[in-house]
Amino acid sequence: MSRTKSPSHRANYSTRKLISQYFAQRMPQDGWDSMTGCVGFTFRPGGYADSFGERSILPAGTATMFRLQYDLEADSAGKSNLHIPVLGIKGRDLPTGDVRYDEHNSCVRVDLSRRPRAGSRGRVIDPDRNPSLLETALRIERACQRAAGQRRKLPNAVTFPRVLLGFTKVQLPVYQDTKGLRVLAAKRLGIPVQRLGSNGEILLDKLLRETWEQSILLPSDPRNWTGTYLVDSAICPHSQNFFRIYEDFSELLGEPAFNPARLVQFEQFANPANEVFREVRLGDNPDLNQRLADETITQMTGLMRKHLGDQVGNFSDEDILDGITEASLPLIAWSNLLPKLRAKLTVYANECCTDADLKQAARHPADALWVRNVCRVQVVRRQSTHLSNNVPYHSIEACVSIPQQAHDLVMSEVARNMAC
Numbered sequence: 001m002s003r004t005k006s007p008s009h010r011a012n013y014s015t016r017k018l019i020s021q022y023f024a025q026r027m028p029q030d031g032w033d034s035m036t037g038c039v040g041f042t043f044r045p046g047g048y049a050d051s052f053g054e055r056s057i058l059p060a061g062t063a064t065m066f067r068l069q070y071d072l073e074a075d076s077a078g079k080s081n082l083h084i085p086v087l088g089i090k091g092r093d094l095p096t097g098d099v100r101y102d103e104h105n106s107c108v109r110v111d112l113s114r115r116p117r118a119g120s121r122g123r124v125i126d127p128d129r130n131p132s133l134l135e136t137a138l139r140i141e142r143a144c145q146r147a148a149g150q151r152r153k154l155p156n157a158v159t160f161p162r163v164l165l166g167f168t169k170v171q172l173p174v175y176q177d178t179k180g181l182r183v184l185a186a187k188r189l190g191i192p193v194q195r196l197g198s199n200g201e202i203l204l205d206k207l208l209r210e211t212w213e214q215s216i217l218l219p220s221d222p223r224n225w226t227g228t229y230l231v232d233s234a235i236c237p238h239s240q241n242f243f244r245i246y247e248d249f250s251e252l253l254g255e256p257a258f259n260p261a262r263l264v265q266f267e268q269f270a271n272p273a274n275e276v277f278r279e280v281r282l283g284d285n286p287d288l289n290q291r292l293a294d295e296t297i298t299q300m301t302g303l304m305r306k307h308l309g310d311q312v313g314n315f316s317d318e319d320i321l322d323g324i325t326e327a328s329l330p331l332i333a334w335s336n337l338l339p340k341l342r343a344k345l346t347v348y349a350n351e352c353c354t355d356a357d358l359k360q361a362a363r364h365p366a367d368a369l370w371v372r373n374v375c376r377v378q379v380v381r382r383q384s385t386h387l388s389n390n391v392p393y394h395s396i397e398a399c400v401s402i403p404q405q406a407h408d409l410v411m412s413e414v415a416r417n418m419a420c
Contacts, residue, residue, distance in 0.1 A: 013131035013347055015118070021138055022116060027145065032082050034148050035070040039382045040140035041158055042066050043249060043375040048132060051352040052249050053373035057164065057223060057230070060093035060245040065101050068112065068140040069382060084112035085123075086137045093245040097165055097233045112137050135348055143377035154381040161249045164217070165242035166228035173236040175212050177205075180234030185211040223250070255376040256368035257353075259361045260344035266337050266362070269314075272307035273327035276300050288325055300324055329363070337362060348374060 027035060045052050046062045071083045088108025091099040109123060116125040116134055125134045147154060167173065185207055186193040197204040217223065217230035224230055228243050277286050280299055304320050305312045308331075315323075316335040323331040334355075341358050342350050352374035361369040 013127075013135070015127045015131060018127050018131055018134050018138070019116060022134070025138060025141055025145065027082075029082075031148075032070070032072060032080070035082075035144065036072055037381050038144040038148055038154065038379055039067065039069040040144045040377055040379050041068075042136065042140055042377045043161065043252065044136065045249075049351070050132065050136075050348040051373040052253055052375065053352065053354070055225060056250040056253060057225070057246050057248050060091050060099045060163070060247050063091065063161070063247060063249070064107065065089045065091065066108070066136055066140060067103070068137060068144065070144075082113050084141065086110050086112050086133075086140075088133075091247065095240075097163070097237070097239055097242060097245060099160070099163055099245060099247060101160075108133065110137070112141060132347070135346065139348065140377050144379050147379040154379060156381045158378055158380055159252060161247035161252060163233040164230040164246040164248050165233050165236065165239055166226055166230055166244045166246060167242055168228060171241040171243075172216075172229055173231065173239050173241075175209060176236065177208055178235055178237060180232070180237065181208055181212060181215075184215060184232070184235060249375060252375050254370060254372050255374050257345075257349050257371050259365055259367065259369045260341045260358075261362040261365040261369075263344055264337070264340050266332065266340075267314075268330035268332055269308070269311060271323050271327060271329060271331040272304060273324050275307065276303045276324070277327070279303055332359075332362065334359065345369075 043063050043065050044050055045055070045058060046064060065088070067087045067089065069085060071085065072080050073083055074080055086108070087103055087106040089101045089103055089106045091101050092105065093099055110125050110133070111123040112125070114124045116127045118126060118128045120126045125137070127134050182196055183193055186196055188211060189196075189207075196207075212235065215232050215235055219227055219229065226244070226246065230246060230248075231239075231242075233239070233245075274284065277283060277300075280296060280303070282296075301317065301320050301324070304323060305315075308315065314333040314336065315331070316333075319331070319334050322334060338355055338358055341362065345353070349369070349371050353369060353371045354373070357370050357372055361367065
């Protein structure tokens with residue numbers, strides 16, 4: 001991962017605010033012991049971006065996992081010092097159809113316990129050259145402190161992105177009753193996997209086959225940009241004819257954030273859309289999904305402006321159209337309000353939330369803003385440091401199961417090298 005930023009990207013950040021947030025989040029020494037068991041994780045799509053808005057399915061190795069943990073180390077005088085290592089780890093696709101994250105191959109290795117400084121090198125974050133790294137680390141640390149402060153039991157498993165295998169049509173695997181398929185079928189029904197088959201083997205076979213067919217992302221699916229058929233690796237283990245390995249982050253996206261509508265004053269106006277519908281003879285509840293003539297739309301926007309009277313100057317053409325499509329809701333001048341709301345957001349929240357998210361937050365200021373295109377932070381209990389997809393946060397031996405065929409190949413290669 002590059003440690004430099006383009007000038008246009010750096011301009012979006014306020015280094016002073018990031019440094020202020022850093023000092024505001026520093027934990028007093030009496031809280032160190034409670035944090036040593038916490039480990040925080042999140043993912044970024046790669047490059048300088050935080051948002052998964054363009055694509056939630058990425059080739060394996062594209063996204064970067066960021067891991068933050070707390071380590072207490074004693075110096076030569078016996079005094080305890082807190083270190084907060086932050087690692088950036090890219091996934092590595094395996095021939096077995098899995099993705100592995102190995103800390104020994106990290107592309108980023110810094111220490112958040114050391115004060116960020118401009119022009120720094122090594123393990124000290126440079127907030128001028130890589131402000132997004134500092135903001136990501138602070139976001140993970142804030143989630144860890146919040147989880148520790150709630151004194152709740154932390155899980156010991158990390159939820160990784162779903163691994164998808166890309167196949168051409170002629171290479172699609174055939175249906176097979178696997179453990180992963182049964183787990184997926186039980187999840188969709190909302191029942192324990194042990195209860196599958198309680199209604200008979202015939203219905204179970206039908207359910208499993210339907211689950212298999214529905215689990216394949218066709219090339220025509222809006223989320224599938226790959227041009228191949230995407231199959232969950234959990235339902236077809238040990239496949240070898242796949243074209244490429246992908247990671248699906250859709251189940252990890254979405255995080256609540258502070259609602260900026262609580263800080264911004266704005267007006268809501270009575271919406272005259274229902275009266276306009278009656279005037280153009282569309283009825284009280286017209287189906288706006290049907291195709292309307294351009295003349296009808298022009299007539300409705302003109303009548304909307306006429307009903308608004310002196311207040312019409314507050315609304316753009318897009319605001320008027322929003323009022324027509326949301327006739328049951330008050331009219332809001334979104335063209336003026338949305339920039340004010342975005343000015344109150346952090347850089348990552350600004351990049352990862354949509355206008356629809358902000359509109360929902362403005363209509364419900366008591367609720368949190370839902371940032372839908374950011375990968376949420378997971379806080380787990382530390383046990384080890386090696387990770388592989390869809391497995392607990394345990395040692396590497398417990399994480400990666402090597403198929404017998406691959407094991408035999410490895411052992412034969414070791415024997416050959418020893419003979420040489």
